[in-house]
Amino acid sequence: MAILVGLLCLLPARAQEAPSYTLQKTNDGYVRMNNKTGQMSICHEKSGQLICKMAVEERAAYDEDIADLKARVTKLEDAVASIGKLPPVVRDALPSQEDFEKGLSYMEKFLRRFMGIARDFENEEKGANPGSQSPQKT
Template sequence: MSGTRTLVIALAAGSLWSFAAPAQETTTYTLEKTDDGYVRMNNKTGEMSICQEKAGQLICKLAAEERTAYEEDIADLKTRVTKLEETVAGMGKIPPVVRDALPSDEEFEKGLSYMEKFMRRFMGIAKEFDNDNSGTKPEQPTPQKT
């Protein structure tokens, strides 16, 4: 119980200290000593960790709810990576919606035949028009260059 009370006091003190801290604070973490070890607070995010001194080193662990959020983020990222990998793997294949919308070879040849007939007729009309106008066109004198 005293550890919890100390943690609550440390959190409250850390919160009060953060309001009094200057805006140009350069340190990322603040350590507060407790009966059982330390509480480390990230001054930028407000995230807190419980730390203990073992073999001359400070070992910090995320709080339980932060650990759960961290693991949920990792699971979400793994799901997204799997979906992206599946999308990339499927990019070499034509999706059924697109594949079914393409014309068959017979339909394609029929459409190409229509286009060919159109172009031949159009070019024939253009040649006739050119031939009709070539005889009636008055000759223009060439401009003089000086």
Template sequence: MRTILIASVLALGTAGAQAQDDSRYTLQRTDDGYVRMDKMTGAMSICTERSGQLVCKLAADERGALQADMEEMQDRLDGLEKRLAALETGRQDAVGGLPTEDEFEKSLSYMERFFRSFMGIVREFEREEKPAPERT
């Protein structure tokens, strides 16, 4: 009975996999159960029979890599959530480094001095280029 149930589960699993993509997964019988390999990604799963069902878990080395990826993603998500919360409360330091009011005024003062000097140079060139009035 148990063998028939396992064969049925495997047949259904194989039929489902074939409906999605012909021979994407391969199952190989081992002493302790089965090894399932995803031919597209190379992911390996260890499958065992429990209560008449086939239960598959990622292989240990892939589980570690997946766990590391998940932890990195969680750290990035935490950082984004903190930044979003800061943006929603209107904190200046979270807005991507926008200057404070004093820094803005100081920058504006530099720009004003630059343009005044520049316009002075332009006026000098204009005076030099004007021809002197002719006397008769």
């Protein structure tokens, strides 16, 4: 246990993280490099502040990405807007309210007639065996 504590004391408390950017002085100002992405910017000192602008090639790539994203957003917005509209084939395939009520009426008549036939069978069975009890129904 003491050996483990001794080894832990030798390790640094926290590993140093690499800086996000590296600045390199040039004749005209500075070049700033993003250590994670590798993108470079040209920086000039103005009124005690460092003003950085993207390199020309990176700016063109950035503008292309923005244009591509705008086109994709427009396409998605059009797709979302069209979802609410049913195509005529689907809309015309749905029954009208009148047809729906007519179908429901047929179904109701069928069920009433069916239940009447079932009652008639039950009454006939009771009439044939007046002294017998009807079986338990669960």
